[in-house]
Amino acid sequence: MASKKMADGGLPVIARFEVRHRNYLAPDGSINRPLPAFASDASLLASLYRAMVLLRNFDRKAVALQRTGRLGTYAVSLGQEAVSVGIASAMREEDVLLPSYRDNGALIWRGVKLEEILLFWGGDERGNHFSGPVQDFPFCVPVGSQAPHAAGVAYAFKLRKQPRVAVCMFGDGATSKGDVYEAMNFAGVHKLPVVFVATNNQWAISVPLRLQTGSETLAQKAIAAGFIGEQVDGSDVVAVRAAAEAAMAAARDGQGPYFIEAVTYRLGDHTTSDDASRYRSADEVQARWKEEPIARLRSYLVGQKMWSKAEEEQLAAECHERVEAAVERYLATEPRRPETMFDHLYAGLPEAYAAQRHELAGEGDG
Amino acid sequence: MAEMTLVEAINLALARAMEDDPDVVVLGEDVGINGGVFRATVGLQKRFGPERVLDTPLAELLISGLCVGMAVQGLKPVGEIQFMGFLYPCIDQLVNHASRIRNRTQGRLTCPMVLRTPHGAGIRAPEHHSESTEAMLAHIPGLRVVIPSSPERAYGLLLAAIRDPDPVVFLEPTRIYRAAKGEVEDNGEALPLDVAFVLREGRDVTLISWGAMLKETMAAADALAAEGIAAEVIDLATLKPYDEVTVLGSIAKTGRCVIVHEATRTGGFGAEIAALIAERGLTSLLAPVARVTGYDTVIPMARLEQKFMPSVDRIVAASRKACQFS
Numbered sequence: 097m098a099s100k101k102m103a104d105g106g107l108p109v110i111a112r113f114e115v116r117h118r119n120y121l122a123p124d125g126s127i128n129r130p131l132p133a134f135a136s137d138a139s140l141l142a143s144l145y146r147a148m149v150l151l152r153n154f155d156r157k158a159v160a161l162q163r164t165g166r167l168g169t170y171a172v173s174l175g176q177e178a179v180s181v182g183i184a185s186a187m188r189e190e191d192v193l194l195p196s197y198r199d200n201g202a203l204i205w206r207g208v209k210l211e212e213i214l215l216f217w218g219g220d221e222r223g224n225h226f227s228g229p230v231q232d233f234p235f236c237v238p239v240g241s242q243a244p245h246a247a248g249v250a251y252a253f254k255l256r257k258q259p260r261v262a263v264c265m266f267g268d269g270a271t272s273k274g275d276v277y278e279a280m281n282f283a284g285v286h287k288l289p290v291v292f293v294a295t296n297n298q299w300a301i302s303v304p305l306r307l308q309t310g311s312e313t314l315a316q317k318a319i320a321a322g323f324i325g326e327q328v329d330g331s332d333v334v335a336v337r338a339a340a341e342a343a344m345a346a347a348r349d350g351q352g353p354y355f356i357e358a359v360t361y362r363l364g365d366h367t368t369s370d371d372a373s374r375y376r377s378a379d380e381v382q383a384r385w386k387e388e389p390i391a392r393l394r395s396y397l398v399g400q401k402m403w404s405k406a407e408e409e410q411l412a413a414e415c416h417e418r419v420e421a422a423v424e425r426y427l428a429t430e431p432r433r434p435e436t437m438f439d440h441l442y443a444g445l446p447e448a449y450a451a452q453r454h455e456l457a458g459e460g461d462g
Numbered sequence: 463m464a465e466m467t468l469v470e471a472i473n474l475a476l477a478r479a480m481e482d483d484p485d486v487v488v489l490g491e492d493v494g495i496n497g498g499v500f501r502a503t504v505g506l507q508k509r510f511g512p513e514r515v516l517d518t519p520l521a522e523l524l525i526s527g528l529c530v531g532m533a534v535q536g537l538k539p540v541g542e543i544q545f546m547g548f549l550y551p552c553i554d555q556l557v558n559h560a561s562r563i564r565n566r567t568q569g570r571l572t573c574p575m576v577l578r579t580p581h582g583a584g585i586r587a588p589e590h591h592s593e594s595t596e597a598m599l600a601h602i603p604g605l606r607v608v609i610p611s612s613p614e615r616a617y618g619l620l621l622a623a624i625r626d627p628d629p630v631v632f633l634e635p636t637r638i639y640r641a642a643k644g645e646v647e648d649n650g651e652a653l654p655l656d657v658a659f660v661l662r663e664g665r666d667v668t669l670i671s672w673g674a675m676l677k678e679t680m681a682a683a684d685a686l687a688a689e690g691i692a693a694e695v696i697d698l699a700t701l702k703p704y705d706e707v708t709v710l711g712s713i714a715k716t717g718r719c720v721i722v723h724e725a726t727r728t729g730g731f732g733a734e735i736a737a738l739i740a741e742r743g744l745t746s747l748l749a750p751v752a753r754v755t756g757y758d759t760v761i762p763m764a765r766l767e768q769k770f771m772p773s774v775d776r777i778v779a780a781s782r783k784a785c786q787f788s
Contacts, residue, residue: 225568248531278524440565443627446703
């Protein structure tokens with residue numbers, strides 16, 4: 097960059113910043129660096145693995161439903177399962193998640209039912225009436241616009257002296273929006289208990305990262321807001337989980353916000369309405385398959401004798417059963433009655449709209 | 463009871479709400495030690511502390527988005543946007559989030575927030591400080607849009623807005639912040655939302671307005687009375703959802719209607735009222751519904767702004783014409 101070539105003119109340096117990168121498992125499942133403490137818990141690693149496999153199976157089924165006209169547009173997590181699962185796995189139940197539309201893995205981990213997710217993508221608002229984490233936000237569709245909400249939620253936690261953390265997830269494209277920066281800036285001012293997670297999957301629909309930012313990393317955007325930004329290998333679930341643990345512990349401890357850039361790759365299309373072959377080569381995608389998170393963790397687990405072929409087969413059967421049962425419940429859910437579109441417009445239906453509701457209910461001509 | 467200005471009544475309502483409910487939080491630019499650019503929040507930070515009365519960074523989108531996050535967590539945030547011209551970055555938050563999170567989650571999450579902003583022209587302010595784009599807001603389902611026209615209603619309606627379980631944009635008529643004076647009792651009693659106020663009864667013509675324009679509208683009613691025309695004056699007060707019953711009831715009585723608003727005419731909120739009357743009050747009408755509004759131009763800067771805004775004379779002339787029809 098030009099700025100690096102400029103003579104310093106003997107001017108003093110008044111600030112220096114650095115960005116760390118975290119990775120433990122290599123793409124082949126070998127170890128690059130001593131693993132964090134939680135990795136000695138074989139059952140925890142197995143649960144992370146199970147969650148990623150479930151998500152991939154669920155995605156596959158959701159796409160099949162969409163292709164056969166039984167689900168609306170859907171966004172798969174293919175290739176980036178480690179991010180949503182790893183982040184959510186470090187959260188406490190009382191924390192609040194503010195997800196974007198590709199964070200199904202986090203929702204499922206937190207207890208949202210598969211049929212609720214299908215209902216949402218199938219065009220039914222009841223899918224957002226989570227039976228699990230009742231204070232979590234629904235998927236945010238307008239990119240990055242939930243970031244200020246996360247700061248507001250975290251402000252409420254701080255004001256009420258509650259040891260809770262808001263976790264806001266978005267993609268690389270969202271980091272170009274003022275919403276995200278305004279929220280990070282405010283969170284930095286007040287040292288709020290909020291963790292921002294940018295899933296950097298290299299593509300915002302068809303726009304590659306190099307057209308999204310001139311910044312060397314997304315993590316460094318946190319530095320301007322006054323807090324730590326860390327880059328992790330987002331295809332290494334151990335690294336994602338470790339970064340999330342550190343970030344949430346710091347936030348819960350009053351040390352303020354934290355930014356995690358999880359570098360990964362979107363192996364699938366943006367959504368079922370997209371065709372990624374229009375803007376990127378098959379060779380590029382093929383090369384990235386070598387890094388994907390599920391095979392990576394499986395290689396490690398198998399190498400450590402923590403996972404067997406029998407367990408793999410059993411998991412496949414369990415996932416199939418669980419997904420099929422959810423699909424059955426989803427497809428059996430009758431649409432809402434039309435007039436219910438008025439029922440949650442306000443706490444109580446204003447008199448001015450009573451006639452319209454009546455008309456929808458077929459009880460009169462409005 | 464004490465006599466006070468409209469902006470003092472706003473301040474009184476904010477203090478009362480904060481006193482009554484520890485969940486009420488005031489946030490915005492310069493609302494703390496400075497007490498707000500119009501002094502609506504003066505003294506609040508000293509009394510309730512910087513955690514509940516916070517100066518935000520200079521970012522309007524942030525203010526509205528913070529309000530959403532806080533409100534969903536059960537706080538009762540009252541955000542201030544310094545002028546309506548700076549409200550526009552908040553539209554995304556109002557349309558996509560504040561107004562619909564209740565519906566999106568089928569009642570699981572709610573958004574009891576208030577966004578206050580000065581409304582209207584007439585104070586010789588710089589560019590972008592004189593907006594009256596309330597119709598834009600009134601088009602958003604799930605939102606309430608409220609605008610008081612006197613100190614008493616400012617106090618009672620702001621308390622109601624803060625206590626309301628849904629998001630409210632509270633527009634404050636800048637031009638009469640200090641010009642309007644009246645008795646206000648700090649009794650903590652809210653006035654009803656979604657209800658219009660009949661400020662003056664009359665049998666000949668119904669004048670409907672809101673906010674600062676009620677000053678000219680009431681003056682016009684006085685002038686008409688001198689000519690023997692008895693005007694009924696309605697302060698709509700809540701634009702979304704609005705009180706159709708009071709409007710239609712008055713038209714049934716007078717058969718004539720003049721709608722007065724400062725905002726530009728095309729697509730203004732007066733068009734909505736005229737349409738309502740056409741749909742459900744047509745047989746009562748003795749004359750065409752008339753609109754006295756700002757012109758379909760960009761609101762001029764100080765030198766011409768008075769020419770843009772409806773005058774007493776224009777309201778009187780339109781009313782007279784309605785009464786002389788047929």
